[in-house]
Amino acid sequence: MRSENSMSSVKKILIADDEPDILEIIEFNLQSEGYEVFTAKNGDEAIEEAKKHQPDLIILDVMMPGKNGIDVCNILRMQPQFNETLIVFLSALSDEGTEVRGLETGADDFLNKPISPKILLSKINALFRRVNKEESDIMHIGDLIIDREKYLIKFQGNEMVLARKEFELLALLASKPGKVFLRNEILNQVWGTEVIVGDRTIDVHIRKIRQKLNLDCITTVKGVGYKFEL
Amino acid sequence: MRSENSMSSVKKILIADDEPDILEIIEFNLQSEGYEVFTAKNGDEAIEEAKKHQPDLIILDVMMPGKNGIDVCNILRMQPQFNETLIVFLSALSDEGTEVRGLETGADDFLNKPISPKILLSKINALFRRVNKEESDIMHIGDLIIDREKYLIKFQGNEMVLARKEFELLALLASKPGKVFLRNEILNQVWGTEVIVGDRTIDVHIRKIRQKLNLDCITTVKGVGYKFEL
DNA sequence: CATCCCGTTAACAATTTGATAATACAATAT
DNA sequence: ATATTGTATTATCAAATTGTTAACGGGATG
Numbered sequence: 001m002r003s004e005n006s007m008s009s010v011k012k013i014l015i016a017d018d019e020p021d022i023l024e025i026i027e028f029n030l031q032s033e034g035y036e037v038f039t040a041k042n043g044d045e046a047i048e049e050a051k052k053h054q055p056d057l058i059i060l061d062v063m064m065p066g067k068n069g070i071d072v073c074n075i076l077r078m079q080p081q082f083n084e085t086l087i088v089f090l091s092a093l094s095d096e097g098t099e100v101r102g103l104e105t106g107a108d109d110f111l112n113k114p115i116s117p118k119i120l121l122s123k124i125n126a127l128f129r130r131v132n133k134e135e136s137d138i139m140h141i142g143d144l145i146i147d148r149e150k151y152l153i154k155f156q157g158n159e160m161v162l163a164r165k166e167f168e169l170l171a172l173l174a175s176k177p178g179k180v181f182l183r184n185e186i187l188n189q190v191w192g193t194e195v196i197v198g199d200r201t202i203d204v205h206i207r208k209i210r211q212k213l214n215l216d217c218i219t220t221v222k223g224v225g226y227k228f229e230l
Numbered sequence: 231m232r233s234e235n236s237m238s239s240v241k242k243i244l245i246a247d248d249e250p251d252i253l254e255i256i257e258f259n260l261q262s263e264g265y266e267v268f269t270a271k272n273g274d275e276a277i278e279e280a281k282k283h284q285p286d287l288i289i290l291d292v293m294m295p296g297k298n299g300i301d302v303c304n305i306l307r308m309q310p311q312f313n314e315t316l317i318v319f320l321s322a323l324s325d326e327g328t329e330v331r332g333l334e335t336g337a338d339d340f341l342n343k344p345i346s347p348k349i350l351l352s353k354i355n356a357l358f359r360r361v362n363k364e365e366s367d368i369m370h371i372g373d374l375i376i377d378r379e380k381y382l383i384k385f386q387g388n389e390m391v392l393a394r395k396e397f398e399l400l401a402l403l404a405s406k407p408g409k410v411f412l413r414n415e416i417l418n419q420v421w422g423t424e425v426i427v428g429d430r431t432i433d434v435h436i437r438k439i440r441q442k443l444n445l446d447c448i449t450t451v452k453g454v455g456y457k458f459e460l
Numbered sequence: 461c462a463t464c465c466c467g468t469t470a471a472c473a474a475t476t477t478g479a480t481a482a483t484a485c486a487a488t489a490t
Numbered sequence: 491a492t493a494t495t496g497t498a499t500t501a502t503c504a505a506a507t508t509g510t511t512a513a514c515g516g517g518a519t520g
Binding site for chain 3: 491492493494495496497498499500501502503504505506507508509510511512513514515516517518519520
């Protein structure tokens with residue numbers, strides 16, 4: 001069951017639990033799935049290890065000596081560097097209040113002990129799958145599909161071919177529908193900071209995109225920039 | 231009581247379950263949280279409704295007459311339009327095999343019945359939180375919404391288009407409702423220190439804003455400046 | 461080598477926005 | 491009441507910004 005994660009770099013997981021047995025079981029299971037595992041025996045250690053290794057996922061026991069799991073989650077979520085980090089609680093006591101509070105501190109899941117290793121793995125894989133999908137190279141915006149990998153645009157079923165700059169410009173705008181991209185932002189993202197091109201260059205490319213897509217999905221905000229909307 | 235983050239448009243949730251009672255309970259709970267809810271009594275209906283409404287989240291009972299939840303998940307995940315859609319299983323039978331298989335078909339979570347409404351809500355919110363990465367600087371002042379990123383003004387539901395200076399002037403005044411901004415302050419903030427424009431310029435822009443918003447939310451303080459109030 | 465396509469620019473047209481002046485209005489003080 | 495001061499409104503013009511088209515050069519392709 002070596003699964004599909006082979007392309008991206010190895011995921012780092014930090015486990016914090018005060019019961020050595022549990023720590024060991026989980027560590028073993030995750031390692032055999034190819035994850036890089038770190039452990040911590042209490043809340044403070046967890047925070048320390050998290051800072052040291054910047055794990056992709058942190059599994060927190062709720063009840064630990066010193067800082068408990070919820071404290072740790074709160075502390076980590078305060079810091080921007082752990083904003084995107086997946087955090088999952090693992091708890092023996094499963095009263096409604098704790099679970100709700102746990103999730104409200106910004107955790108991504110709340111699991112109850114005892115949990116079968118297989119299920120734990122499935123849940124972890126599901127979380128990673130979801131997060132990786134966000135960074136996926138294929139964007140869907142309504143009827144519009146942008147495939148960065150294949151440099152392909154599909155609109156209402158028909159494929160269209162855009163030139164590279166056109167493609168990247170469209171991909172940028174579509175990456176955040178509704179957001180107005182300033183001309184400078186566009187230049188930096190699509191052309192890079194070194195290259196200097198004339199003012200009308202962006203316009204011309206915008207025009208070509210509008211022409212090819214044959215749909216007014218790009219709106220001009222005069223004096224500000226452009227935005228994409230369907 | 232929550233629903234702070236519902237600015238970005240209401241989330242749509244589809245629930246598929248063959249037990250009308252469960253359907254009703256969940257529907258009620260989600261609706262009171264401000265979600266737009268659709269229901270389906272079996273797998274085929276679920277697929278149909280999913281295509282019709284493009285929900286953000288689908289809750290699938292595993293055991294349903296006809297196509298079961300896992301079948302539905304498989305079918306939906308085949309289609310690119312449901313690639314990003316959150317899918318959660320809800321199941322009475324919770325053997326390891328089913329749960330693992332459910333998650334492996336591409337679901338985002340697997341919940342066991344019975345589940346308390348509060349916990350269900352927390353889990354759903356956690357999923358949405360993860361998917362909607364960040365929020366931008368959006369100002370809410372009563373019925374007025376100012377979205378700097380999208381350069382958009384919404385007043386009582388209708389969007390309005392303001393020119394750049396008008397937008398920035400309004401944004402400035404609204405940034406501190408009730409505070410009186412001196413004419414000089416306004417000039418410095420909106421026009422900058424270098425540019426020098428006549429006194430009437432501000433008035434004219436204020437007028438245009440009042441006209442477009444069609445509401446006297448900007449009060450003149452004679453001899454001093456302007457302030458924003460709803 | 462000829463051809464095609466892309467990225468860029470120049471030139472000009474079209475449009476929108478911003479500023480000013482002239483005038484009207486309102487409040488206050490003389 | 492009338493003058494004075496400060497703001498509102500409007501029309502007009504200037505300036506800034508964007509849209510469009512055509513053309514040029516370079517690299518890739520056949």
